[in-house]
Amino acid sequence: MSSKKLTRVSIILVLVMVLVLCYCVELEAQLQVGFYSSSCRIAEFIVKDEVRKGFFSDRGVAAGLVRLHFHDCFVRGCDASVLIDTTPSNTAEKDSPANNPSLRGFEVIDKAKARLEAACKGVVSCADIVAFAARDSVEITGGLGYDVPAGRRDGRVSLSSEASANLPPPFFNVNQLTQTFANKGLTQDEMATLSGAHTIGRSHCTSFSNRLYSYNTTTSQDPSIDKVYAGQLKQQCPQGSTNANLVVPMNPATPSITDVGYYVDVLANRGLLTSDQTLLTNSATANQVSQNAGNPLLWRSKFAAAMVKMGRIGVMTGTAGEIRANCRRSMVVLQVTSVGNGRPSSYVVRVDGLPDTTVGTGDAGVQRVAIVANCDKSTPELASST
């Protein structure tokens, strides 16, 4: 066999061994409450502190952070893919119409990450920061606090198209919503429970104006919306307005408090989105709406449990993925060790959603290629060699 062929065979062998090893580690690794208790004791404290600061300068930040966790977990699992910035060669999740311009809270995550890197370099994942921040936001707005199992690793891939394909749009009906949540392993009951997050925050007029002005061919206004409420919304969101920044509160009575106001609204036909009001069109979800409206303690604990379950969707643990240094940028971790006179002398590393990177080895040839902490589905392939 020629030396070039030998080199290729050994590269493949190394890759297979690394993948098998990582698979075994992954089988063992699970999320744990107190995951950072020895590696970075102050991790959860720092996140809580940044959420608190963000909240007191803008109360809407809490709603933004709860939604950020939802939008992270429904696309490629809770892997902080929602935080990755768009590059010249890739439009990332955060720039899909489902997220831009509405998603907010990114600066809180950035600030927490900067402090965590200073305190415990390379230890706390961005995905865990998002999960902690969502919990802290629920808590600071008066919801029930809960323990967050942690140990998530960060993904390397973020594609706008996947956000559009996985996140439910505001015009979905109850069957479509049930299916979207079932696709992520969540029940219809959990869907109705988590929808209660719409008790805080705001919505852009564009997310529901079809209900006011262009419902269908026979009626311009959605007949299921309370007429007085529709009138108020029309004043706040004038027909044909070109201002894309117009927003209204989701639960006007208490927009910064995690209470059961959302369910009270829906019962009174004052649900803002089609996806909110549709919960009354199915007997099971309608029952949950009235049960939650009348039993705040029950809903608070069901909501906390459903948030924990949502936080487990598609997580990577162990040595899969990476711990990003900057939550906005993924790191390609291909390490080329060059020894002896073999060939090839450079590789193109190709990762979906990232520009190609050429890794050279100088004058010497490549004898051994080690993939470091790189065992998820986005493992860079050695796409070409020279």
Ligand code: HEM
């Ligand atoms: C059931 C399916 C859901 C649909 C169709 C949906 C859709 C939407 C839409 C269209 C907005 C307004 C965005 C804007 O125009 O500014 C919104 C806001 C929000 N959503 Fe959802 N959502 C759903 C479920 C959830 C879940 C499961 C959570 C969290 C557990 C959540 C948390 C939030 C929060 C907190 C806001 C306010 C965000 C802010 O003020 O920045 N949503 N949602």
